[in-house]
Amino acid sequence: xxxxxxxxxxxxxxxxxxxxxxxxxxxxxxxxxxxxxxxxxxxxxxxxxxxxxxxxxxxxxxxxxxxxxxxxxxxxxxxxxxxxxxxxxxxxxxxxxxxxxxxxxxxxxxxxxxxxxxxxxxxxxxxxxxxxxxxxxxxxxxxxxxxxxxxxxxxxxxxxxxxxxxxxxxxxxxxxxxxxxxxxxxxxxxxxxxxxxxxxxxxxxxxxxxxxxx
Amino acid sequence: xxxxxxxxxxxxxxxxxxxxxxxxxxxxxxxxxxxxxxxxxxxxxxxxxxxxxxxxxxxxxxxxxxxxxxxxxxxxxxxxxxxxxxxxxxxxxxxxxxxxxxxxxxxxxxxxxxxxxxxxxxxxxxxxxxxxxxxxxxxxxxxxxxxxxxxxxxxxxxxxxxxxxxxxxxxxxxxxxxxxxxxxxxxxxxxxxxxxxxxxxxxxxxxxxxxxxxxxxxxxxxxxxxxxxxxxxxxxxxxxxxxxxxxxxx
Numbered sequence: 001x002x003x004x005x006x007x008x009x010x011x012x013x014x015x016x017x018x019x020x021x022x023x024x025x026x027x028x029x030x031x032x033x034x035x036x037x038x039x040x041x042x043x044x045x046x047x048x049x050x051x052x053x054x055x056x057x058x059x060x061x062x063x064x065x066x067x068x069x070x071x072x073x074x075x076x077x078x079x080x081x082x083x084x085x086x087x088x089x090x091x092x093x094x095x096x097x098x099x100x101x102x103x104x105x106x107x108x109x110x111x112x113x114x115x116x117x118x119x120x121x122x123x124x125x126x127x128x129x130x131x132x133x134x135x136x137x138x139x140x141x142x143x144x145x146x147x148x149x150x151x152x153x154x155x156x157x158x159x160x161x162x163x164x165x166x167x168x169x170x171x172x173x174x175x176x177x178x179x180x181x182x183x184x185x186x187x188x189x190x191x192x193x194x195x196x197x198x199x200x201x202x203x204x205x206x207x208x209x210x211x212x213x214x
Numbered sequence: 215x216x217x218x219x220x221x222x223x224x225x226x227x228x229x230x231x232x233x234x235x236x237x238x239x240x241x242x243x244x245x246x247x248x249x250x251x252x253x254x255x256x257x258x259x260x261x262x263x264x265x266x267x268x269x270x271x272x273x274x275x276x277x278x279x280x281x282x283x284x285x286x287x288x289x290x291x292x293x294x295x296x297x298x299x300x301x302x303x304x305x306x307x308x309x310x311x312x313x314x315x316x317x318x319x320x321x322x323x324x325x326x327x328x329x330x331x332x333x334x335x336x337x338x339x340x341x342x343x344x345x346x347x348x349x350x351x352x353x354x355x356x357x358x359x360x361x362x363x364x365x366x367x368x369x370x371x372x373x374x375x376x377x378x379x380x381x382x383x384x385x386x387x388x389x390x391x392x393x394x395x396x397x398x399x400x401x402x403x404x405x406x407x408x409x410x411x412x413x414x415x416x417x418x419x420x421x422x423x424x425x426x427x428x429x430x431x432x433x434x435x436x437x438x439x440x441x442x443x444x445x446x447x448x449x450x451x452x453x454x455x456x457x458x459x460x461x462x463x464x
Contacts, residue, residue: 137308170255171240171262174313 035191036062042184044213049183054078055213056085056180060095060192061205065164065185067147070178074135077149077158077177082212084109084127084160090210096122097163098194098201105150106207107161114206122200127160134158135177142172145182164189245314245338247272249282253292253317259304263292266318273323278331280318283343288317291343291350298354301427306459310362313337319344330357334364349397356424362458363416369454372415378446379405386413399425405443422447423455426464 041063071078092114097105110125111118134155150161253263272278321342329345396409411421
């Protein structure tokens with residue numbers, strides 16, 4: 001006859017503790033580690049756009065960011081931006097400057113390329129196409145999701161770097177050349193790697209692709 | 215022992231940097247003045263007005279100091295500042311590189327009180343809203359002229375200007391190297407609007423400019439008829455301003 005062994009309270013506690021530990025471990029490595037979980041990815045093919053030839057799709061680690069470009073507001077800047085997008089120049093370029101919930105910046109083609117990142121110079125690189133003039137005279141509402149061309153301290157130094165703001169920045173009007181606005185995927189930008197203690201990112205996320213819809 | 219202290223200091227510094235989160239401050243990023251808040255940014259000529267939420271210090275030696283004001287004082291003074299600055303069009307302000315107005319009180323530079331500090335590079339004019347009310351409105355234009363002058367140095371020739379004066383007259387070496395700081399308008403001008411005009415060429419130009427803007431046309435006409443030197447100085451300033459913006463209305 002097999003004698004039934006009674007489980008003690010201490011054994012029960014240890015058992016429950018182990019289960020809890022397993023759940024925490026699973027959550028940490030699968031759920032929490034996957035920053036893209038619960039983020040909706042938008043498929044541009046499922047959306048009807050009024051001006052499809054001005055739609056650009058930036059593919060970031062968590063999905064697509066769909067941007068409408070405004071050639072009526074900044075014709076030269078949008079022309080430059082489209083040229084870089086269609087030549088695939090932004091592929092594998094770092095989001096090198098990220099301020100949580102405020103701004104992301106990318107587009108350093110010289111020092112921000114995956115595989116040849118230069119942390120000492122990132123943010124100062126050029127495209128090789130030269131700088132263009134600032135287009136800041138037209139009224140533009142810098143609400144969250146606005147995309148603008150970055151520049152140095154001086155005007156007329158815009159090149160390939162761009163930024164997307166994650167909060168309203170009314171003071172940017174008249175300072176930075178606007179090129180467009182994010183229509184879908186702002187939450188995807190919020191998941192781009194940032195650091196609490198620095199604007200410039202160590203081992204940053206990269207643009208997977210950046211293409212025009214048409 | 216010293217090395218240990220140094221290492222400890224480094225460690226503390228590193229921990230401090232590590233735990234200090236990055237907060238982007240748009241105003242500071244734009245004009246490099248701390249402790250500012252937006253007062254009004256939706257203006258006709260797109261000037262953006264900020265106020266000091268708490269006192270701030272500027273400059274390499276932190277020798278520029280300005281204090282915060284209470285809301286009532288700000289609201290009162292803003293009306294006259296807005297009225298005076300609103301006469302400048304967006305296109306003119308763009309040409310002279312002025313975009314931001316900082317309102318604070320008890321503004322001083324190296325311990326010397328001043329009505330305003332212009333900075334065309336940062337597109338900023340700091341104004342002391344507690345500056346003597348008697349001169350305040352005119353002084354706003356005086357400071358605007360310094361922005362104009364700094365932005366268009368090539369237009370304003372000091373040697374040409376000096377020739378307008380009596381041959382014996384000499385300016386001081388700097389605006390604070392003299393006791394001639396009075397801002398009251400002379401009854402008999404004799405080539406200068408105020409005592410302060412006699413300090414330096416650029417202050418003289420700024421005084422002429424601010425009087426052209428502030429006084430009514432009839433009064434300026436009178437002065438031109440009575441004072442040959444000021445007549446030449448007024449024409450000089452008017453011509454140079456027209457070169458910057460032909461549509462400028464005095």
